[in-house]
Amino acid sequence: MVAGMSATPEPPLFRRHAFLFWTLGALACVLAWDAGGQDLAWAQPFGSAQGFPLRDQWFFVQVMHEGARRLGWLLVLLLTLSVWWPLGFLRRLDAGERVQMAVSALLALAVVSITKNLSATSCPWDLAQFGGVARHVSHWALGVLDGGSGRCFPAGHASAGFAFLGGYFALRRKAPRAARWWLAGSLLAGLVLGGAQQVRGAHFMSHTLWTGWLCWTTGWLCDVAARTLRPRFALRTAPSAEAPHASA
Numbered sequence: 001m002v003a004g005m006s007a008t009p010e011p012p013l014f015r016r017h018a019f020l021f022w023t024l025g026a027l028a029c030v031l032a033w034d035a036g037g038q039d040l041a042w043a044q045p046f047g048s049a050q051g052f053p054l055r056d057q058w059f060f061v062q063v064m065h066e067g068a069r070r071l072g073w074l075l076v077l078l079l080t081l082s083v084w085w086p087l088g089f090l091r092r093l094d095a096g097e098r099v100q101m102a103v104s105a106l107l108a109l110a111v112v113s114i115t116k117n118l119s120a121t122s123c124p125w126d127l128a129q130f131g132g133v134a135r136h137v138s139h140w141a142l143g144v145l146d147g148g149s150g151r152c153f154p155a156g157h158a159s160a161g162f163a164f165l166g167g168y169f170a171l172r173r174k175a176p177r178a179a180r181w182w183l184a185g186s187l188l189a190g191l192v193l194g195g196a197q198q199v200r201g202a203h204f205m206s207h208t209l210w211t212g213w214l215c216w217t218t219g220w221l222c223d224v225a226a227r228t229l230r231p232r233f234a235l236r237t238a239p240s241a242e243a244p245h246a247s248a
Contacts, residue, residue, distance in 0.1 A: 052201030104166025122148025161189025166219025
């Protein structure tokens with residue numbers, strides 16, 4: 001080593017892999033919820049053998065379900081348009097980071113939708129305990145039919161809020177304050193929308209928690225991919241450092 005030069009100390013392990021630890025920690029919490037078997041206990045205050053009284057209540061259907069779903073898609077459209085016409089704090093981001101925000105939201109929605117369509121798990125309102133015909137089967141019992149319509153795990157509606165968690169990763173370097181607000185807003189929206197669906201009998205709490213984890217993980221992996229590919233793309237597209245010499 002050249003005298004007078006010191007090696008840059010590496011950041012602690014937790015700092016270098018903080019998001020991996022957070023992701024695994026969140027996974028452990030969701031698995032703990034599943035192991036505790038609290039889904040039915042949390043659903044019973046809202047439903048009975050006669051069903052869920054608030055299933056068709058106007059506010060939960062028209063505002064918390066239909067209205068929130070449309071608002072979520074509107075935000076996806078605005079994020080997509082912001083790639084070319086950014087507004088507000090999105091102007092601090094470069095085009096690649098704005099693409100990351102839009103793509104991470106779309107991928108999170110796709111992951112939840114595909115998982116949901118492959119699931120054999122039915123909704124709470126389909127269960128015999130709540131006036132339906134299905135029996136309660138863990139969503140871990142892959143391929144085991146419960147006698148209901150299935151396709152109810154994870155919570156698709158909660159993804160209208162959780163899908164935007166990936167925006168935190170795109171914002172955190174250049175707009176850290178906005179990133180924290182974006183993260184808090186996405187988490188709150190997902191939990192509120194998931195809670196509204198639980199009141200209606202459309203989902204168990206585990207469905208909402210798994211949606212949140214899937215959306216967070218999708219956003220994080222998009223960020224990992226973006227940070228890996230962006231320097232390589234920049235190197236390939238950068239102009240040559242030296243112009244070719246004219247021939248004598």
